[in-house]
Amino acid sequence: MNVDIHANRPVAEDPAQSSDSVIGIVRGGETLKQHRDRLMVATKSTGHYAGLQQLPLRENHPILYNKLFSRLRAGIVNARETAKKIAASPIVEQEGELCFSLYNAAGDCILTSTGIIIHVGTMGAAIKYMIENGWEENPGVAPGDMFCNNDCLIGNVHPCDVHTIVPIFWEGSLIGWVGGVTHVIDTGSVGPGSMSTGQVQRFGDGYSITCRKVGTNDTLSRDWLHESQRMVRTTRYWMLDERTRIAGCHMIRKLVEDVIAEDGIENYWKFAYESVEHGRQGLQARIKAMTVPGKYRQVGFVDVPYNHEDVRVPDYAKVDTIMHAPSEITIRADATWRLDFEGSSRWGWHTYNAHQVSFTSGIWVMMTQSLIPTELINDGAAYGTEFRLPKGTWMNPDDRRVAFSYSWHFLVSAWTALWRGLSRSYVGRGYLEEVNAGNANTSNWLQGGGFNQYDEIHAVNSFETAAVGTGACAMKDGLDHAAAIWNPEGDMGDMEIWELAEPLIYLGRQVKTNSGGYGKYRGGCGFESLRMVWNANDWTMYFMGNGHVTSDWGLMGGYPSASGYRFAAHNTNLKALIAEGKPIPLGGDDDPENPTYDALLPGAVIKRDKQAITTEEMFADYDLYLNYLRGGPGFGDPLDREPRRVAEDLNGRYVLPRFVERMYGVIASQDAEGTWIVDEAATKAKRLEIRKERIAKAQPTREWMKAERGRILRKDAATQVQQMFASSFKLGPRFEAEFRAFWDLPADWTMLEDDLEIPSYGAKHHMDISELPDVHVVQFVEE
């Protein structure tokens, strides 16, 4: 039987309906808390969202249901397109780093625009936090209210994603919410830029706002305006971003009011709940159609190289560590599924930790790009998925001090594994077109600040990263310089716009040769921008990306993309070199192992190494900074790549000639015009030779394992690898047990952080946000 989605009778007529006879603001008379509690109980007991075992509106009036759906969805998309033009920040206006979502009264998402749809869940978590913590009573929720939130301890991704949340009322009762989010350019954190690296605790992450009521009667409060402006460096961007969010929210609120006026509140109300259950069923149908039941295991890693002179953090944080994210996808025969991250490593003293909501909600960004690319993106998918994130891991921290400002460093590295898991399933079902070897590491992040070319306090945060290479498919190459996992509608933007926003002149922008992973189908290449500081004062910049570790992997014989590195040059003497008409660095850093820039800059201080994360470093005019945007991983054995495609790669400069013979077994040479031509016969012979070498080098798995086991027993591994396993073992007993069983380790073999000669603050002593007085956290995952 169907559970009603609203209280049947007004509370006044039926006091029994409400236990404490409080008259709530939700349509039908419940309080927000009563309403959500009832829906959650019904969801749990039936396995259907809100207990909706039937969808009466959808089943009996499919045309009306579809009409409501398409009108609301189109209106929300349109609000995003219109509102973004108000913004001044190229991050919002040019890169589309904004999103609007519509929620029902319980805070579950009905529909969303495109954009950074990770926030479908994070804004919902904020609404649920308000519901669970009595916001209805104090500070109150009334028509015309506006709430602002960017608190990562209740689910936000990182503080620079700022939410505006507006309740929607009809005839005096609350019927839903609308949320808007933009990625702001600065949050007043320790260093300038939205995702700074220098802090190791949340208190250095910048301005943190917890579902604060910032306006009433559609007007922002003056105390809020004054306070918020002085909390950030880039005031104008902040202000116009807020207006963008408010305008979009108000457009959508108006849309909902119009829809109700036309089609009736009863129909809208049903739609607001049925659509979520519909979304849940939609996910299940896709899983059924696209995948093969079973267990899929994969793993992701990325480096935190903090034991370095250019990483200026406290001693207890100055350690090299590795993020560990093993994952297990279980797809059951009834097309329900579970994602378990047992064995993940602990949170750390850096800015790459993530809240459970951003971790799980973000997974939908990835899933919508392959498993459920539909117009029906809402919280139904979240209700259709079981997550397990062990408490204390980096994706579910148990300490209220943890910093989040660049949680994406870990998120993108953990999720790239899920593409591989799903892709194996797609191959099993023959959906080769849907296969994707994984997302690239979305870096480097060029950030910094100081006084800009307009002589104003400024922060920069280049979003060229929105166009890294994509993973290869099982029937075509990945796309070059195209998209980012957090926003498939990628774009690198025009140089002339970035030069307006940043006091940095382009001396080069070109395809990053060799950055895509090798394969039968190669990963998409990234690109690189060489920037010269120009018209800046008291300026700093820093690097942020993977360096020692390739965070994506290849699939089925394909290679990972190239990892990161940094290039910066100070005291370049470029001013004189330019005046004298001498050669100067222009274009890309074609082959970092055989660099050409460096020799053109005699006497310069050059930083060229694998230290791809740094903290604020001083830069002066004529200094150089290379922004290298990563490539994607490859698919299939490179020896199977059609030789003519390799020649195209050579001619297009997508691969360095010196790797072609070794990796692809292709013999090619240049003709008089410089065009690369493949020698078919020699290539055939070379490939045969490589295959023979492979066989010669191969050894039985058992023998290889025996040697590896010896290394494990001797603890023959770098300290950061030992630390990673030690923290994973501590938080994941099952992971440790499986590891011990797999390698047949004796009982006295242990791997403990205490035994390592590095600081381990946080390993034993921690205090969760839930321990604060009067705080009720909302639990979204199994721990």
Place this chain on the structure above:
Amino acid sequence: MDTHTRNVRNVQVLGIDAGGTMTDTFFVDADGDFVVGKAQSTPQNESIGLLESSEEGLANWNLSLDEALPSLLTGVYSGTAMLNRVVQRKGLKCGLIVNAGMEDFHRMGRAVQSHLGYSYPDRIHLNTHRYDPPLVPKHLTRGVVERTDMQGMSVIPLREDTARAAAADLIKAGVESIVISLLHSYKDPTNERRVRDIVLEAVKESGKAIVVFASADYYPVRKETHRTNTTILEGYAAEPSRQTLMTISDAFKGRGTKFDFRVMATHGGTISWKAKELARTIVSGPIGGVIGAKYLGATLGYKNIACSDIGGTSFDVALITQGELTIKNDPDMARLVLSLPLVAMDSVGAGAGSFVRLDPYTNAIKLGPDSAGYRVGVCWEGGGIETVTVSDCHVVLGYLNPDNFLGGQIKLDRQRAIDAIKTQIADPLHLSVEDAAAGVIELLDSDLRNYLRSMISGKGYGPENFVCFSYGGAGPVHAYGYTEGLGFEDVIVPAWAAGFSAFGCAAADFEYRYDKSLDINLAPDAPAEQRAEAAKVLQNAWAELTKNVLEEFRLNGYDADKVKLQPGYRMQYRGQLNDLEVESPLAVVNEAADWDRLVDAFNDTYARVYAASARSPELGYSVTGAIMRGAVPIPKPKIPKEAEVGRIPPSDASIGTRKFYRKSGWMDAALYKMERLLPGNVVTGPAIIESDATTFVVPDGFETFLDGHRLFHLRQF
């Protein structure tokens, strides 16, 4: 269309809409009577199809080409040849010179080009994204050492030897055209023009006929990908079109015309085929209808018009507000971002031929975005289509006459449509075939209605301020559906709906428009002298653009005193990235008070487009661009004006009845022949008014009145 044959006609205006498959011609005589001709397009030599189409049209008036053409005063061409050349990458071998170090930027494109024009699901479906090949390949791109910053200051002086080397390389490579685009050249074009002159010199020395284009001479606006793409269109695609247009012009002159053809341009005016900026004639068909609506509106006194056009594949909407077209400055076409002023027109992939499917995973009804095109639907066996289309629903519900589709050229099979709808849509949704088909139509109407509404509210207006014009082959079929309940001031279906685009071409102004980027920034409390100075900077830019506009007209033999000038500007709150185009309330600006007038006009517009709460005057103001438009008077089609004869349609207009299904019930709809209805006639629904090229549906609860201009007015009781 006129059916009254007269002995003497003074045929004055010719409009041409040369599409990929059909070429339409539209002739208007001195009395405002008009006739439409249709023929298959002949891409190899377009003039053949054009002459055939003209012959076919004029035959309705019993006129031969030789009789009619000499009396023509003017003719306007609009076609898709240039667009097709770009889409099919069949342009000239073009070379590109950019800043050294940035040689890859054109071939990299902007990543947004990998998903431009995609539907919502495909935009997020990463594996569907793809790049088209660059217009200029890497091996024909060269760099010159130079850098100018955003303020126009030199960072690296031009090293002229690199320019000479680049020119020599490209000439040697055998290019047919060379495009030069340096960063921030819109701000200071000195270096780019120096490179241009070096290249021109080298070309001259080589003795080859290579055309050279510097971006600053054509599209001096910020955003290098947009500017470069557009300038490349000049070198890659526009030059061949110039040849085509000359051939057409000559072919018609050979048959008696005495004028140069004008060409429909993206900004909504027409320009000569001799114009410098020919790339802006890349515009495709639907724009003609918007111009036609604007002209009709200006003649009949409608200031705000929502133009709606439904063909087989898409629904196109454009708005005319206060008699002005809405212009988009960085539009995209053919999956390229451009910097042309383009009449803003939004399209949804939903038309009469759109496929109707149920999502296999969610059972949601999906319309389009792909369509059966000329193959109609399952109802036409010869089309080979197996998926239900909107047209199938039309046939089942009695909207269309299966025996008179395209004037009876194609016979449709209603039973095939019924069977397909039953298995594909009705049964899975547990609906009857009629209710499923009616549901699809209702959904389509609702989608289009929402779309219209959101466009109008996006401009800060409500539908009650607008007259809706409905045209295109399927516009009149759905006019009632997508306007129902919106409260438009009036809904108008021209009797010549199917030829409306060609009519619009004939009605377009002879107008040039030039744009220039500016960077005028003023604090909110800027003193009077700064405001006066800002006004002067804008005035100087207008003066420079005026020179360009007058030069274009001079090329076509018009003196400056014949040209009517209209200045405009683009303004934003300081620090924003999006500006708004505002028509200047003043012809000349010099003083602080003038500046204040410009600011007021901008603030009014801003509040209308976004929200009053989004206004940010405390940031100060920036003028980002100057605009100058100039027009000369040109003969245009006269709008017919016939006397109204009475409410009752003549008996020969009535051609029977047909079963018609709407809102869960069958009814008998009266059928009329559109051409036989007379001014003053009123037709009450349910009725269907048919002509060969379109069907006008007047359901129960509606009536329509035909006025003396042969415009149907649709009213809801």
